[in-house]
Amino acid sequence: MDYKKLADLLFPEVDKDFNYYINKYKKRNLPAGAEVTRIAPSPTGFLHVGTIYGALADYFTAKNSNGVFYMRLEDTDSKREVANAGEIAYDMLCYYDVCPMEGYRGNKAQIGDYGDYIQSKRMNIYKAFAKHLVSIGRAFPCFCSKSETKQDIIDRRNEQLENSDDIEEKDVCRNLTYEQIESNIKAGKPFAIRLLSLGNPDKTFEFTDLIKGKRQIRENNKDIVLLKSNGIPPYSLAHLVDDTLMGTTIVIRGEEWYPSLAAHLELFDAFGLPRLKYAHTPVICKNDENGGKRKLSKRKDPEADARYFITKGYPKTSLIEYLINLLNSDFELWRANNPDLPYTEFKFSLSKIGSNNPMFDFNKLNDISKTVISKMTAKEVYNGVLTWAKEFSPKFAKFLEENRNYCEKVFNIDRETPKPRKDIYCWSMVEEYYSYMFGLVTSTELEKQDEANYKEFILAYGKNFKLPKTKEEWFNGVKQVASTLGYATDNKAYKENPTAFKGNVAKACEFIRLALTGRKNSPDLYEIMTILGNDEINKRFKI
RNA sequence: GGCCCCUUGGUCAAUCGGUUAAGACAUCGCCCUUUCACGGCGGAGUGAGCAGUUCAACUCUGCUAGGGGUCACCA
Secondary structure, three states: OOHHHHHHHHOOOOOOOHHHHHHHOOOOOOOOOOOEEEEOOOOOOOOEHHHHHHHHHHHHHHHHOOOEEEEOEOOOOOOOOOOOHHHHHHHHHHHOOOOOOEEOEOEOOOEOOOOOOEHHHOHHHHHHHHHHHHHOOOEEEEOOOOOOOHHHHHHHHHHHHHHOOOOOOOOHHHHOOHHHHHHHHHOOOOOEEEEOOOOOOOOEEEEEEOOOEEEEEEOOOOOOEEEOOOOOOOHHHHHHHHHHHOOOOEEEEEHHHHHHHHHHHHHHHHHOOOOOEEEEEOOOEEEOOOOOEEEOOOOOOHHHEOOHHHHOOOOHHHHHHHHHHHHOOOHHHHHHHOOOOOHHHOOOOHHHOOOOOOEOOHHHHHHHHHHHHHOOOHHHHHHHHHHHHHHHOHHHHHHHHHOHHHHHHHHOOOOOOOOOOOOOOOHHHHHHHOHHHHOOOOOOOOOHHHHHHHHHHHHHHOOOOOOOOOHHHHHHHHHHHHHHOOOEOOHHHHHHOHHHOOOEHHHHHHHHHHHHHOOOOOOOHHHHHHHHHHHHHHHHHHO
């Protein structure tokens, strides 16, 4: 068959050869060893945390090699596209400090010499590439037009999955003659373009993934679609075209792409283009309700949305450091040795990424976040809480603004010391956590068997209460009252014979704490009392 | 179901054929603080199972089991 003639028949409107585009974009002028990475989300909704996770790997890989990290918008699936999702993706990446150095920038102008960075604006290029492949006999038109409603696709897949061990890979249209094709075209039948695969899955080849290491991979034999019948390329072709033209050196992407790697490589070979380096990252999972494991689902898991952590009020650094820790587990050791360095100084490495899928662990995130917040000043905490509250709890924000000094004092309890308290891990917990400082105590954790002693003690201690000037005096006062009521002031004596006392000073303090905060657990009592002041203290004692 | 990937304590994990199998989170206990914490110290808890190779296996090989991914004209 005359493939050139076929190519012209199929793409009469395409005038530029793919070589035109290959030559149009200059090779990047970068120092030796520089890597070019990219993040390429599709605008189908919110930005997945996994995208931040991947972007972090992209960012570090580019930065550590003095390379480039750019962003491209993969908006070739109009059916799933959600308005503004591209903008959200870009904003979210920037929010988490993995702002791409080049490429797509939301509604703002794109930056860089390798654009367009929006796939829907690159249709001419994709077509030129597809045409080229037809012209050398490595791609063919497929007229098996298929319904594309979601249900049809699902039905078709289920049918295929049930009926055979392996799905038929060779497309029937690959054997069409020129005359048959021509008459189809004349009849106005829509067609897709497919790769004419030459692979044999019984044969394998060696491939080195930057994360997984050396692997044997089976050759591809799928005649994958290169151009849908609407003329738009699916990922496979767009990936090759864009990553080649934009000068990507390492494709860092989720492991869900690994099964289609062989097809992508065959496509590069078919074009005679050099293969790129790949790094397939693990997928973040979580525990299923039934005890199983599954990947974080956009639909089921609110924490799959990168914005979830903003709504909860996690400082962005907390999530970033948690994700880095998931990527390179030696990060925490580095962090322990370098508590004050920015995380960007960390020596990140693709090869240190583990190869099994980690569970998202809120315990760990919270711990990291507690440390992050414990290093902040009271002012920074105040600002963090306020910024969060303005968006998510306007009433609380109003209170914060009207009582700025007071709130900063509250946030400064056990803070700005060599060993700061670690209790807050996100801003949304602050209002509840310090509720007793922001209003009256409405409930208490007092235990039933303590009720009598509690009343007795508070009545005695709270009578005409006046807060002493120093913590020492204050504590002596507590001891004094406790002692006269039959509490142990000597811990040793108490431990030797606990039944001889109503309790020890700790118990007395618990009662004061309960009366003032309703909690058994709160920051330093004396500081709380200092901030509350005598009037408020007496009011609460009376209640 | 086919194909691919993975499997060290509840979670994240180090080790790259010879270790008392690190460390972190969570959990429990003790110490410090005569309060809550922070901090310090310690306990419990791990190589999925079975074979094989080897003087020696968590580490290599095979099988089994479990988990995950994928099998779209979605990315």
